[in-house]
Amino acid sequence: MTFSIKNIISYIHAKPFGSFDDFIIENISIDSRSLQNNTGTLFFALKGQNHDGHHYIEQLIHKGVRYFVVESLPENCIGKAQFLIVENTTIALQETAKYYRNLFDFPVIGITGSNGKTIVKEWLNYLLSPDYSIVRSPKSYNSQVGVPLSVFGTNENHNLGIFEAGISLKGEMLHLESIIKPSIGVFTHIGTAHEDGFTNPEEKIIEKTQLFINCEVVILQKNDSIEKHIQATCFTWSFTDEKATVFGTIGEQKNGITNLLVTYNSHTFLIEIPFQDSIALNNVMTCVTTLLYLKVDTAIIANRVRNLYPVEIRLQAKKGINNCVLIDDSYSSDYQSLKIALDFLEQQKLHPKKTIILSDIFQGGLPIEKLYEKVALAIQNNKIDRIIAIGETISKYLSELPNVISFSSTNDFLKQFNTQSFQNETILIKGARSFNFDEIVVLLEEKKHETVLEINLDAITNNLNFYKSKLLPNTKVMVMVKAFGYGNGGFEIAKLLEHNTVDYLGVAFADEGIELRKAGIMLPIMVLNPENSSFNAMIAYDLEPEIYSITGLQAFLRLAQQKNINSYPIHIKLDTGMHRLGFEETEIDTLILLLKNNNFVKVKSVFSHLAASDNTDFNDFTQKQFDRFKRCSEKLISELAIKPIRHILNTSGIFNYANEMQLEMVRLGIGLYGVGNSKTENENLQNVSTLKSVISQIRVVNEGESIGYSRKFMVNEEIKVATIPIGYADGIRRAWGNEKGYVMINNQKATILGNICMDMLMVNVSSINCLSGDEVIIFGQKPTVNEIATTTHTIAYEILTGISQRVKRVFYKN
Known part of the structure; x- marks a missing residue:
């Protein structure tokens, strides 16, 4: 470009x-x-x-x-x-993207729909790449900003574009249409996503079809309610309506393979699809229909479709062997997505040392010398310490870079693999699917059981920005990462927050802060519950203590004097009505006497904690707390002649009282992790944590039998039961069992039967089409942690923080 x-x-x-x-x-x-x-x-x-x-x-x-x-x-x-x-x-x-798009004249496929856009885009790219030089949206770049950035990836050697367009509000699609300028439209599926921005489903359909106003053809599943809003020719497919342009008949499904008979123009041909679920079959039919429109030979279609693969559209950060962090992007290798992955690597790096394992780069659209020149520059800009190049082409063109180790194939690398070669580093694994880099991921990933807690880093950033939007530009933000980041993860979230330039991190105990320091976190860290015995370690690791009592202050002053420390930062906690920790108003004079003319410490901040900021019924009490805090803090400021940062607002305080009480800093906690304390607050937050497992075994249980310990569930008719390898030792509360709770399997509710065991729970799958190994959602979008908390008579904090650390955390970015 x-x-x-x-x-x-x-x-x-x-x-x-x-x-x-x-x-x-x-x-x-x-x-x-x-x-x-x-x-x-x-x-x-x-x-x-x-x-x-x-x-x-x-x-x-x-x-x-x-x-x-x-x-x-x-x-x-x-x-x-x-x-x-x-x-x-x-x-x-x-407008710049429009100008740039107009410099090129070749067919462009524009894809929209509620679901399946990225999958269809990636599959079309795979199926058509032998015939075209394709530019496509990297990852799921389909927004008002993502689409322009995608278009800028175009160059003079491309002869086909595939761009996806996503909208959430009325009036957005025409902007994207004028940037993409598609000649061929693809409508994947209409669902419930982003319905809040529209008055009814038809309004959303009308908005989405604006992408097709200048298309010659639109490819979609036959649907009269959509087709009536499309002016272009509709090239349709269906499994049920033989009037569709392309008709599919689902045949035998066995061992993960589906036989599909496709009829088009009175000609029928057979294709084998390496999937059995209905969503994948729909997406495959959309791709097959697109290829038929483009006049691709049916034998070629059958051959290529046979080799389709699951698409991983997310960048994932995983724990690796020998204290490494893995960035798993092992399914694609093109220049646009490489730049995105390198930025994510920098964001998530645990150690100064950075390694990249990279395969040959495909679909660059550039002359090969120019392509690898840009690849080399991107790697050098990111200061990569070690480059492992796999593939004959990349090995040739990156050979002049320092610290390059080359292998002609993945097998050659695996033959020489040594676990001790990777220690205390962050490793980006990025390769085209044909290189089977998933085998490298398996070797480098820390081994734990199949239950995982997935943390959406994009959602954390969104939630952070939501609360920041309520603040004045100069108001500082402290983010609480105590209790292992509210159960989500410590270092990884701290690293993201450092990347997003928050001002402070807050932890409960010194050892949490020490772990963050060891992981390379440089942000100021405040310890909210420091024990006197930990003061030495805190000083050694540059951690700043909350001081909440006269005895605690005296102990820290003695240590500072012994070490001859000058102006060590401390944070003074005032008790204004929470009655948990802090100096009461009657102690302020004594506190001033201890701090006056004392050069050993510096009061970095003065703060307090609101007891009822989540409940506006207690407005009067909250106002009294704030007034008391202002009175006490102003006395400290005046008597000590200091200018500390003041802060009293927690998450709910930011949401409910930011206009009146934000002062110089606020403290963001549970809201960052997607949990608010009101319906309105939750509507503005994105889900961060999704707890997943798999089905271990499915069995039929007859009438008169029982399920689980103490025979708590008695079977009154034959049922099908699935066992899930997660239990109360992983953090699933027993009160969520005995038909009160449920999990989601293939988008359907499966009720939990009987008592939850230490490591397992059993669910009713009688009406669900599922197999051993199928994915199970324990909580996330549904059920939410708030729903589980309400049913089990607790709070969302307890659900999140209760997830055992034996559950593997996977951090990802779309």
């Missing part, structure tokens, strides 16, 4: 500031944290409800970026860089 900045000035209605030089754009960026930002970057300072890219311009200038699209000139940066001033930077990004 290269084009001149002067080409777009009039196109995006920009006003250049100062004497403006022309500039060849090599990289478009909206993320200030990316290590790909350099002198060839044009940075768009996007402004949203929860973020503002203008805040990071000065640090980008230090990285070498010189050209910015902005809505206002940033302070202290005039004369240091070149600026294009526009009314709206998001619209300017979209």
Whole structure:
């Protein structure tokens, strides 16, 4: 991607500031944290409800970026860089993408729908790549920002585009249509996703079909309620309606294979599909119908479809052997997704040492020398310490880079694999599917049982930004990562928060903070429940104690004096009505006497905790707490002549009282992890944690038999029972058993039967089509942790923090 900045000035209605030089754009960026930002970057300072890219311009200038699209000139940066001033930077990004898209003239497939967009895109890419040089959306880049970034991946060697478009509000699709400009439309499936943005399902259909207003044809499952809104020719498929253009008959299903008879133009041919579930079959039929429209020979279709594979669309961070962290992206290898994976590697790195295991790069659309030149530059920008290149082509073109180890094939690498070669490092594993890098992942991944807690890092970022949107720009944010990140994970979440430039981390005990320091976390860390015996260790690891009592303060002062420490940061906790920890108002004078003229410590912050911020029925009490806090903190500030950070708002406090009480800092806790304390609050949060397991065994149990310990469930008719390898030792409360709770299997509820065991639970699957090894959702989108908490008479905190650390955590980013 290269084009001149002067080409777009009039196109995006920009006003250049100062004497403006022309500039060849090599990289478009909206993320200030990316290590790909350099002198060839044009940075768009996007402004949203929860973020503002203008805040990071000065640090980008230090990285070498010189050209910015902005809505206002940033302070202290005039004369240091070149600026294009526009009314709206998001619209300017979209308009730039339109300009760039218009430089190319080749067929483009535009995909929309509620579900299946990314799967269909990836499968079409696989099925058509032998015939075309394809540019496609990386991962699931289908939003108002993701689509423009996808289009910028186009170059002059591409001759087919495949882009997906996702919308959540009325009026969004026309923006995406004008950027993608599809000539062929694909409608995957209409479902319930994003229904909140529309008054009814038909309104959502009308909005989605705006993607097809200039298409020559639209490919979709035959559906009159959708087709009536499409002006283009409809090229349809169906398993039930023989009037469809393409008709499929599902045949034998055995050993994970489905035989499918496809009839088109009075010709019938057989294909074998390596899936049996209905969702996969629907997506395959969408792809087959698209290939038939493109006049691909039926024998070729049958041969290629036979080799389709499950698509992993997420970047996953996993625990590896020998204290390593693995970034698993072992199913694709193209330049666009490589840049995304490298940014994720930097975000999640546990150790300074970074290794990448990389296969040959495919679908670049560039001459091979140019492609690998860009790959080498991206790797060098990210300061990768060790490069393991697998494949004859990549080995040849990266041979001049330092620290490259080359293997001609994955088998060659596996033959020489040594577990001791990988220790205390972060490893990105990125390879085309044909290289079978999943075998490398298996070797490097720490072995635990099949139950996993998946943590959505995108959701955490969304929730952080939601609460930040309620704050003034200069208000600091402390995020609580105590109790193993509320059960989700410690270091990995802390690393994400550091990447998102929060101001402080909060932990309960010193050992939690020490582990974060050992993992390389550099943010200031406050310890909320420090024991006097841990003060020495806290000083050694640069941890800042909460001081809540006279005896605790005296003990820390004695230690500071012994060590001859000057101005060590401490945080003074005031008890304003919670009556848990903290100095009471009657102790303030004594506290002042101890701190006055004392150079051993520095009061970094003064804070308190609201007892009832989650319940606005207690507004009067909360106001009394705040008034008491202001009175006491102002006395400390005045008497000690200090300027500490003050903070009193927790998660619910931010949501309910940010306008009146945010002061200089707030403390964000459970809300970060997707759990609010009201319906309105929860509607703005995204689910972070999904606990998954698998079916171990399925059996038929006859009438008169019983299920589980103490025969708590008696069988009154023949039923089919599945056993799931998760129990109360993993954190599943026994009160959720005995038909009160359920799990989800293949999108259907399976009621829990009898008592939950230590390591297992049993569910009724009589009406569910399922097999041993099928995935089971214990909680996530459904059931939610709030639902489980309500049924078991506890709170969501207890559900999340109760998940045992023997359950493997997998962190992912879409």
